[in-house]
Amino acid sequence: MTIEHPTQSSSIVDVLETVLDKGVVIAGDIRVGLADVELLTIKIRLIVASVDKAKEIGMDWWETDPYLNSKAAEQNTKQLEDENKELQKRIEQLEKNANAGQSNRFV
Amino acid sequence: MSLYVYLYGVIPTPEDGDNPFSSHKGIDNEHELQMKNYGDISAVFCHVEEEEYGEEVLQEKTNQMDWVQEKAFHHHEILMNIRERTALIPMKFCTIYQSEANLDDMVHNHQDQMKALIERLDGKEEWNLKVYCDRDQLSKNVADHNLNIKEKKDEIAQMSKGRQYLESRKLDQYVQQEVEREQDAFGSALHEQLTAYSVEDTVKKNWNRDVTGKDEEMCWNSAYLVPLERVEDFLEIITNENEKHKSSGWILEATGPWPAYHFAKLT
Structure with a gap:
């Protein structure tokens, strides 16, 4: 304290x-x-x-350090990639579910 | 160019009538601090040049961060200095009058109120409390100890992949809600203990990490007006609670004594 x-x-x-x-x-x-x-x-x-x-x-260094800047960018990209993967997985799953329940499709 | 008046605060008139602050330079680093006597109360101020503290110039200066920082700290330093000697009504940063006559008018209009306020603040100190917590640790504690969450986790493990994903997301959200509830409950409980020792209190906004620059999350922010004779007990509670909860990721920070920024109100 x-x-x-x-x-x-x-x-x-x-x-x-x-x-x-x-x-x-x-x-x-x-x-x-x-x-x-x-x-x-x-x-x-x-x-x-x-x-x-x-x-x-x-x-x-704080204004010009390329390492710090690129590191931040890297982190950002990684986050986006992860999110992308997760979304892909969800779509696949949804598609599977949709195919399983063909009779309910309105397309 | 005329001289403006920068007002720091209002104090009870010192018994010997001398100005104890004359050795201090004012906000412009040039004019000395002055004290003007209005009977029971006195105003502490300094003169400033119109061309430096006029409305338009100030508008520009308050956009310069180094200026704001320097002057805000000066304002605070002077008030801290006054507070150490006497009861004080602290003015807001950059309270400026165009002439001493205008200052006189303001004081005369508020004289009784100011006198009453000074009496109320006398013999009391303002203390601020901020509680921070390690959110990851708290989330883990909540997840480990909340039976609902444990049960739900077991349930999810039995589900199909697709449902697992959705249900896990939902559970995560639930955990975060519980964490926020826990933070609030912790702050409220502590606050309740502390208000037993204070005569006034106020709960403030929690600042985010961009503002605090800390890794931990701020989850309680409050201020208390504490009578001098209870300050020790008041701080002891904070010390004890901090010891008790340190290992669970809570950090309690008390600062003070402050000029009564939060409790000096005039209508």
């Missing part, structure tokens, strides 16, 4: 979630149209994460 002081950088999500979204709302004179807090938090977290990581290894 962690009891964190909320200013630690690890709780960036907590800070943004509350600071950007909560607190007393009394209309000031200036209308500030903040984007969706969820979206803002994601964007900022990604920036912080990549900056931290970049500092750690001393380069800006």
Whole structure:
């Protein structure tokens, strides 16, 4: 269990979630149209994460690394292939069932 | 160009009347923090330049993530600092007035309400709780321990291939429903224990992984206003529950004390 002081950088999500979204709302004179807090938090977290990581290894790999990109693509393809196989199986099975019950066909 | 007023919060007027925050720079990194006395309550603010904090400029700046991040953290740091010394009504990020006269009007219009709110918040701390869970582990636990699911699995094993596929899909869906129920039940039960120690509470939205950046799934998100003398007991519950359920894939995270962001409301 962690009891964190909320200013630690690890709780960036907590800070943004509350600071950007909560607190007393009394209309000031200036209308500030903040984007969706969820979206803002994601964007900022990604920036912080990549900056931290970049500092750690001393380069800006996150934008250009072809390995990471291709790996993501690979995963995607595999998922699609699997889904495709599953669907094929289902169709075959359905066709078999349909052939078995010829009298009920409306085609 | 005129000076605008960036308002951080409202506090009870310090007894000695001095501004304890004058050593801090304001949100523009230039103007110092000021305190303005309105009798029992005081406003903590800083001046900002119109050309930097006018409506159109701000519209642009709030689209720059590094600006939002820096300024939101500044806002929070200042409020944390104030909170350590005194009760506080925290304002929302970027509450700005075009002149001190406008600030005066706002405070005068809300003076009684603000005074009452400060009294209500005094001697209490805001604590936030987030519960995360390892969904795979929880799914496995549910599948292993739910008798309905076990029975159904045995049944499916006896079926034809085609039906097996469909029924397995249905069962998977059922398992996921049970997992969600389990998550909700876990959070609710914990929440109920905690509200015994708090005077106010609020249950918030669960953020998805894109937001949290964690592997585990957030399944409870709440905030509590806890009287100082009960904070220790309140946190002990969380520590104990965390120990007890760690091995089943639950992670309890308490953060605080926060400025009372969730409980400072004015109408």
